[in-house]
Amino acid sequence: MKTVRFHRKLMAPVLLVAIIMILSQAAMAGEWHGSGTPLYTIASGSLHGDVHVGGGHGLTYADPYIEYFDLPGNIIYARLYVPMWNYNRGDTLTVSINDEELKTRYEPDYIAAWGVSCYAYDVTGVAFKEGLNVISATYENNNGAPYGIFLVTVYENESMPYTSFWIDEGNYALSKAVAGGGAKNRGEALFPGDVNTETVEKADLWTVMIAGTDGEIDELWFNSKLLGEDVGRAKTGGYLDFDHFDVSGDIISHNNTAVFKRGEEQYLHPFNAILVLEHTSDVKGDTELTVYETQSSLMSSIPIPVIAVLAITIIGFFLIYTKKKH
Amino acid sequence: MNYRPLLFVFAIILALLLSSVVHAAGSADNIDITVIIPDRPKGMFEPDKLVAGGSEERARIVFENRGAETATISATIVAPDLVSLSVPIQELSEQITEDGNTLTVSNMEIAGGKSAIVRLRVTPPDSIPMKTMKRFHITAAAAEDGSRTEYSHRFTIIPPPSWITYGTILASLLLVVIAIFAVKRFGVLEMFTTIDLVTIALLAALAGVVFRWFWQTFNDIFGPFGGLLFTIPVSALMVIALHLVRKPGTATLLFLVDQLVCMVIWGSNITVWLGWYLLEGAVVDTEVALFKMNYADTRIAAIIYGMSRGFIAYWLFYFLFAPTAWKICYAPWYSWLQIGLAVLGGLIGGSIGYDAAKKMRGAML
Numbered sequence: 001m002k003t004v005r006f007h008r009k010l011m012a013p014v015l016l017v018a019i020i021m022i023l024s025q026a027a028m029a030g031e032w033h034g035s036g037t038p039l040y041t042i043a044s045g046s047l048h049g050d051v052h053v054g055g056g057h058g059l060t061y062a063d064p065y066i067e068y069f070d071l072p073g074n075i076i077y078a079r080l081y082v083p084m085w086n087y088n089r090g091d092t093l094t095v096s097i098n099d100e101e102l103k104t105r106y107e108p109d110y111i112a113a114w115g116v117s118c119y120a121y122d123v124t125g126v127a128f129k130e131g132l133n134v135i136s137a138t139y140e141n142n143n144g145a146p147y148g149i150f151l152v153t154v155y156e157n158e159s160m161p162y163t164s165f166w167i168d169e170g171n172y173a174l175s176k177a178v179a180g181g182g183a184k185n186r187g188e189a190l191f192p193g194d195v196n197t198e199t200v201e202k203a204d205l206w207t208v209m210i211a212g213t214d215g216e217i218d219e220l221w222f223n224s225k226l227l228g229e230d231v232g233r234a235k236t237g238g239y240l241d242f243d244h245f246d247v248s249g250d251i252i253s254h255n256n257t258a259v260f261k262r263g264e265e266q267y268l269h270p271f272n273a274i275l276v277l278e279h280t281s282d283v284k285g286d287t288e289l290t291v292y293e294t295q296s297s298l299m300s301s302i303p304i305p306v307i308a309v310l311a312i313t314i315i316g317f318f319l320i321y322t323k324k325k326h
Numbered sequence: 327m328n329y330r331p332l333l334f335v336f337a338i339i340l341a342l343l344l345s346s347v348v349h350a351a352g353s354a355d356n357i358d359i360t361v362i363i364p365d366r367p368k369g370m371f372e373p374d375k376l377v378a379g380g381s382e383e384r385a386r387i388v389f390e391n392r393g394a395e396t397a398t399i400s401a402t403i404v405a406p407d408l409v410s411l412s413v414p415i416q417e418l419s420e421q422i423t424e425d426g427n428t429l430t431v432s433n434m435e436i437a438g439g440k441s442a443i444v445r446l447r448v449t450p451p452d453s454i455p456m457k458t459m460k461r462f463h464i465t466a467a468a469a470e471d472g473s474r475t476e477y478s479h480r481f482t483i484i485p486p487p488s489w490i491t492y493g494t495i496l497a498s499l500l501l502v503v504i505a506i507f508a509v510k511r512f513g514v515l516e517m518f519t520t521i522d523l524v525t526i527a528l529l530a531a532l533a534g535v536v537f538r539w540f541w542q543t544f545n546d547i548f549g550p551f552g553g554l555l556f557t558i559p560v561s562a563l564m565v566i567a568l569h570l571v572r573k574p575g576t577a578t579l580l581f582l583v584d585q586l587v588c589m590v591i592w593g594s595n596i597t598v599w600l601g602w603y604l605l606e607g608a609v610v611d612t613e614v615a616l617f618k619m620n621y622a623d624t625r626i627a628a629i630i631y632g633m634s635r636g637f638i639a640y641w642l643f644y645f646l647f648a649p650t651a652w653k654i655c656y657a658p659w660y661s662w663l664q665i666g667l668a669v670l671g672g673l674i675g676g677s678i679g680y681d682a683a684k685k686m687r688g689a690m691l
Contacts, residue, residue, distance in 0.1 A: 032539060056414060057384055057447070060366045068415040088546045114542050132417065142546040177593030213595070214379070234381040238654075266595040305591045306539045309531045316528060320686075 032303050036112025037295055039170035039189040039270055045289035046164040049157045051276045053206040055150030058237015064136040067149040073130035077154040077289055080121040082137050083210055083271055086144025087117035093139045097126050109296045110171035116269050118171050147210055147240050162283040166191035168273040174262040179303040189258040189273035195251055199279045203248045208272040209241040218268055219261040225250045232268050352397030352470035358390040359464050361479035372655040374481040378454040380653030385446040391436040398469035403429040406460035412447045454485045486650045522571045529563045530583035535591050557671025561632035565622045565679025572621045578607035602647050606639040625680045632676025636668035
């Protein structure tokens, strides 16, 4: 009889944990996703031509979310990004480029923290027009919306200087959250390989960051040069920072690196870093393009602190119960 | 035969016909101008209101041709100096020239019943001493008949109400300090015991870790009612804390610990949200004192505490903290809907908390 009563007392907290476990498998809505994916190179190469990086414009909850791009011709590689707030299982995203609808997506490629996510598309095969192109995103996302639409296009033009490029992507949540597995204060975007610095005429770096706050001082470095403080301050629209830096004098001969330092920011999500090096006119070469595998991550789990507090609560109830019995 | 009346009638008919012919050609009189700022969904966000220090916002100017004929419209858009203006890439990019805060859009061919859209980036000023009304002045001229139409669109820039926010919080905290001091002076106040602190820490951890995670994870399932997943358990835990600890300042301490836990576990921004959390606790602690130290000993008191916590927390968020911290103005109906839901959550949570607290107190004693 005593055993039966003991089980009854324990039933409520055990049931609560069980319900949470079951629901978390069934719903997976806006839950904690950890620190996400550190930035890595998705494509790199060299060619006579250039790289066009464009996009915007912050969280507005507009649906459809529309962004226009003025593009060059002869595109040989194109990567499209739709960063999205509050991904939930069951959400959809449908992107149209010049009225050509891409396949509806049900899962993002990158996700971190409380559902800060990013859908990445290889849109090399899409018929872009030289000149004005319109990209629209329609979505089903309760309480969420796109932070922006970004397009990186690599295009050939034999009359242009020889150019090397690295396109880095990911979604790394820099924060001091214990639930993220400990504080993450720094994220790097590596542009791997050797560079002949003597032939570099011009170097450009573009970065995309989400969740920067005005007045919370972060730092952005390129190799050993501080490019700026409080770079993440939502200056390109709600929660969005899209920046361009001239890093011509700061290129090193091996493994150039952009470093995102969280500093005082509570949260900072580096999403993209694109490095483009324009070589002197005497440098000639063939078109080289390497596209790497996507390192998608859709990890989600019940954070350890949640389990720990629940366990402590259950133990507490158990102690109260046993104390009362004696 | 006198033809004069007949001629007169004929002249009138001819005049009417001619005027309709003139009107049928593209005319600025047929152009309806609409300004949408910020360019966000109207239902949720308040139109025509920007917050100083806020992010760049998109705006949209729509020229709608209500006539039947195609009109070739050139427009001048003058934005106030207080905002900074730029033009994103768009369909009309090649027809737009920018000179400071004046845009000229040339030769928009707008078919009858169709619209042309000019998109803008508008950045509000970093700071502003007081609420200020400004206007976009738009002039549209039709190439066909030289007609012109003018439109002026008013919008408001408000300062982020940080001094009101923090002044209010400071005042309420001072009130609580004075109340605690007065109670202590009369020897009523007992210090928090270790058991009290452990109880508060555990309840704060349940609110800040378990139920916050639960709410963030499942709130989308319940759509607009998702907030109840947070307000119900938080109100219940607050009532349990009041009932078990039974000390002045319990609610304030509970929310302080809750916020500290959130900072450590989830990386929450304590500098922004601490005041918000403390104030809801301070209000409840003041109510406890007003109700002659009723620590949720009656169901009605527990419900009142839950409802007032919900009201003050959500009212503060939508009318003070959202404009201050996020530089966003929510539409009043949406804000009041959320406040109403929070009060409902407080009602339910207060009642649940009362029942749970009674049982727990019985078990502990």
